[in-house]
Amino acid sequence: MAVRSSLKDTGPQARTNHRLKASTVRLMKQNIPLMIMFLPGLLFYIIFKYAPMGGIIIAFKDFNLRDGIFGSPWVGMDNFVQLFNQAQSLQIIRNSFLISILGLVVGFPMPIILAIMLNEVRKMWFKRVVQTLVYLPHFLSWVIVGGIVLSLFALESGTINRWLEGILAEPYPFMYEKVSWLFIYLGSGVWKEMGFAAIIYLAALSAIDPHLYEAGSIDGANKWQQIRHITIPGISTTIILLLILSVGKVMDVGFDQIYNLQNAVVSDIANVISLYIYQIGILRGQYSLTAAMGIFENLVGLVLILLANYIARKFNQGLW
């Protein structure tokens, strides 16, 4: 600074500095309206995304409303120890793993298959009609889908049991047998989200060079070989990207779906983390214990997503 100020404003060095400063000023000026625009969004992320992360500390406290987040006494890992010593919470963790891994195994490939099938349709009107229909369930709430499922599969008044009346001696308890309940749970999840999830693969498919298919069929590749060697490699980046993202959700069984499909009879397998947090945390006020459960779920998700990305990077397919 001393050297610079000793120079008169005549040398080339000083001129550059001057220009730099002027451009900095211009940049700042240009940024003022942007910062004003950005402020509400920034506050949103601070208050509703990052502040709750700070709220995690209550998992290490014996939280009570009177003393607040900061006043409540520290208890270290007690809440976690309690979680991992209760048979009930262990069962809930196991259920969450089981249900979401099954959901992933069943639900992940279906949109890919659907997209490939839609991509092979040559009649555009047919493609549009099918797309319109299969996207629709995504926009219905789980209350609606749960209501439809119940009206179809209910024991007394369910449509399917009415149809089976002639065949079976007595109605089949679809919603009360664990295996059939699990099938209905997984099936309704696939039914609701398969179409919408296919959109992203359809986008990736439309980016594949059509010349590849021409070349393939000239070389005598049949439909199956074309799909196997052109279509699937063409969308593999998208598949891996979405797989990494969904691996991060492996503990996270969505509340709406399970809440609207569960019943007391199948609670042995249907009781999952999101239900537990609502019922024990929100309704019964055991904030610290359920916050600990929440952290456990989120940490497992974070670790899995980092791990998946690490593995994908080994094959040069990482997200970041």
Added chain:
Amino acid sequence: MKATFGEKLFYGVNYIVLLLLGLSCLLPLVHILALSMSDAHAIMSGRVSLRPVGFTMESFQSLFQGTRIIDSLKNSITITVVGTTLAMVVTILTAYPLARKYFIGRRIFMLAFLFTMMFGGGTIPNYLIMKSLGIINTYWALWLPALVNTYNLLILRTFFIGIPEEIEDAARIDGCGEWRLLGSIILPLSLPVLATLTLFNAVGFWNSFLAVLIYINDTHLYNLTVLVQNMIQSQSVLQEVVASQMMQADDTSQITPEGIKAAGIITLMAPMVIVYPFVQKYFVKGALLGSVKG
């Protein structure tokens, strides 16, 4: 080129499977619609499949007279209209600076926002934040935490970045400031993606369920989703409705809980199903853009 037998078979099977999938999405909805418009005898004896049997609107009538559905319908509309407007405004205002190369700190902000997609405080800390803000039992507890969806933010930002810089440069030379640039150049060029995100937000608010269960205690403030869920889950709510309607009407044979439930599901579903076809052409385009590049 002539199709081989194998190819013909492939296409045939493909069309049939897709047709069945499409029907599987449509028919359950048609069945519920038929149930909602059938008379009690037909429903109880299981004769209703895809067309109303003994057509009657009694189920809708008792639904609208015997339950609080009109109030909850109004609540749902308030939640959806205000929530969607707020969310769109804030999402646009957040995405635009993040799409400008000269915006200071855009990389850091972007990373900080993306991180929230992978990790968060969870239900309980969120609840305690709302509590300390004093917005429990108000719709602010539904609107504020849903102002920005990071995925939507990404889609919008990607779209903004894709708008050719030449257009902006021309506007800038004409003396356009950032606000005018956004309002009169960028937004009119982004209508497909804005329509898409408006639909996504509106669907989210219309369907809000867990947030209402957690943050709203006053039953008068319940939305349609929670009201219909209560009707589906607890038979007793409906028995009361049926009983009270029976007191009023002489001809009681028309009402059954199943029919009222179906009518409730149809009422909850109707706005989505009506609006969806009009926005569909945009959202396919809009969602494509964000996802391929993002």
